[in-house]
Structure formats: structure tokens, C-alpha cells
Amino acid sequence: MRRADPNFNAFMRKIATFLLLLLTTSGLSAQTITGIVSDAAGGAALSGVVVHNVHTDLSLTTDAGGRFTIAAAPGELVAFRMMGYKVARVRILSSTTPFYRIILESGVQELEGVEVRYHHNDFKHDSLRYREMFRKQLEYPVLTGWRAIQSPFTAMGKTNQQMISFQKEYEWLERQKYVDHAFSEKLVANLTGLKGDSVWSYMQQFRPSYEMLRSMPEYDVFTYIKRTVSIWRMRQRMRPAGSRGGG
Numbered sequence: 001m002r003r004a005d006p007n008f009n010a011f012m013r014k015i016a017t018f019l020l021l022l023l024t025t026s027g028l029s030a031q032t033i034t035g036i037v038s039d040a041a042g043g044a045a046l047s048g049v050v051v052h053n054v055h056t057d058l059s060l061t062t063d064a065g066g067r068f069t070i071a072a073a074p075g076e077l078v079a080f081r082m083m084g085y086k087v088a089r090v091r092i093l094s095s096t097t098p099f100y101r102i103i104l105e106s107g108v109q110e111l112e113g114v115e116v117r118y119h120h121n122d123f124k125h126d127s128l129r130y131r132e133m134f135r136k137q138l139e140y141p142v143l144t145g146w147r148a149i150q151s152p153f154t155a156m157g158k159t160n161q162q163m164i165s166f167q168k169e170y171e172w173l174e175r176q177k178y179v180d181h182a183f184s185e186k187l188v189a190n191l192t193g194l195k196g197d198s199v200w201s202y203m204q205q206f207r208p209s210y211e212m213l214r215s216m217p218e219y220d221v222f223t224y225i226k227r228t229v230s231i232w233r234m235r236q237r238m239r240p241a242g243s244r245g246g247g
Contacts (some may be wrong), residue, residue: 032133033092034069035100037062037080046104049082054089064186071133080104127174137166175210182213182221191222192229202232 037049045066052059055076062068072078072092080088086107090100131138140163148155185199194202206228213221 031071031073032069033072033078033100034067035102036066037068037082037102037104038066039085040103040105046082046085049080049104052079052081053077054079127177134170137163138170140167142167179208179210179213183208183225188225188229191225194229202229205232 037046037051038044039046045062047062047064047066049062049066049068050059051062051068051070053070053072053076056071058071060068060070070078074092076092078090078092080090080102082104084106085104088102088104090102142164143151143155143160144164154160183203185203188203189195189199192199192202206225208221208224216224
């Protein structure tokens with residue numbers, strides 16, 4: 001069984017903090033929840049599960065790691081459907097629970113049509129979608145620098161401080177998602193032949209920064225991966241046999 005990825009866990013904690021901030025920001029109406037869908041029998045993550053907000057009729061599918069992010073406010077019902085599994089439904093009861101672990105049991109799926117209106121898991125489409133969703137908060141004219149000096153009481157006010165924190169956190173998350181997109185497990189595995197825990201071990205040690213990836217053309221990214229995986233393999237050979245990762 002693949003061990004939990006510390007980078008992903010840290011990322012999900014950031015997401016949780018980020019969403020809680022959204023919910024406490026003045027004038028905020030949108031709320032998103034995130035989570036992972038897995039198989040009840042083996043615990044494997046399930047990709048391609050239809051995640052459907054029954055109230056808003058918004059639908060999407062889980063990614064290769066079984067992860068999902070969908071707009072859902074307290075009181076709304078979210079259904080999870082996949083061929084060969086029983087439908088799971090979750091009532092969103094609290095705005096302080098932004099992360100959900102959904103378990104699907106094998107069985108006959110209910111014969112109910114679900115139209116998947118959103119089926120894009122690529123970085124660019126996700127980025128545009130969330131920028132549109134949170135446009136009001138992102139375009140809020142925060143007071144910083146000279147403008148803050150001119151209006152100190154407004155600048156120190158709760159709304160301005162919340163919006164500053166929100167915009168900074170959003171930008172950080174966008175950059176991390178870009179790194180995940182450009183330095184993906186699939187790309188690394190295809191270029192290096194690594195698999196299992198070895199992929200995660202390598203990616204944790206040599207995860208590039210956002211600034212680094214933005215400055216590199218695609219060919220240079222490939223070269224970086226091939227060069228650093230050679231260093232990773234050399235380090236692996238120098239470690240005691242019992243502590244080496246598989247692959």
C-alpha cells in the first residue's frame with residue numbers, strides 16, 4: 001500500500017485553512033469542499049467517480065488519485081456515483097468540515113441519469129474556474145503600502161486584513177497547483193521508470209519551486225527530472241539495503 005504523501009497532506013491542510021478563511025470573509029457566498037473517494041474493500045483511490053451536488057446540479061469527476069473539489073454549502077446534498085458501486089450521499093452539515101473521505105461499497109448502481117457538466121481536471125481550466133468563482137474576493141481593492149498609510153484605520157480593519165490574507169493564500173495555492181501540474185507523478189514515472197514509493201520519494205526530495213518551473217521551457221523540465229533522478233538513484237544505492245524504496 002502506498003504510504004501517504006506528506007506533500008499532499010500538507011497541501012490538503014493548506015486547502016482546509018484556505019477554505020475556512022473563505023467562509024469567515026465578509027460577503028463570501030461560495031464554499032468548496034475537498035476530499036478523496038476510495039474503495040471500501042481494498043482502500044484504493046477511485047478515479048472517475050461522478051461527484052454531483054444535487055442542489056446546484058454541478059457535477060465533476062474525481063482525478064487519478066480519487067481527489068475532488070466541489071462547491072457545496074451547508075445543507076446541500078452531494079452524491080457520489082460510479083458503475084459497480086452503490087451510490088453514497090453526504091449532507092454537508094458544517095462549514096468547518098472542508099475535507100471528506102468517501103468510501104464506496106461495491107453493488108448495483110441506482111438507475112438514475114447524471115449529466116456530467118464539468119469534466120476538466122487540467123490546471124488551466126481549474127484555475128479559470130476558481131478565479132471566476134472567487135472573483136469578488138480576488139478583485140477586492142485591498143489597502144497596502146502607501147494606500148494603507150493614507151487610510152490606516154481602514155487598512156487595519158477586519159475586512160481588509162481578511163482580504164489580504166485570502167489573496168495571498170489563494171496565490172500560494174495556485175502556485176502549488178501549477179507545480180503539481182508541471183511536475184506530475186505521471187510525467188516523472190514516464191521519464192524515469194520509477195514506480196510505487198520510489199516516485200514519491202524522488203518527488204519529495206526534488207520538488208522544484210514555482211519560480212524555477214515558470215522560468216524553464218518544457219525540454220529543460222525534462223532535463224531537470226532526468227538529471228536529478230540520477231542523483232536520487234545514486235543516493236539510494238548509498239543507503240542501507242533495508243531503507244531503500246521500491247522501484
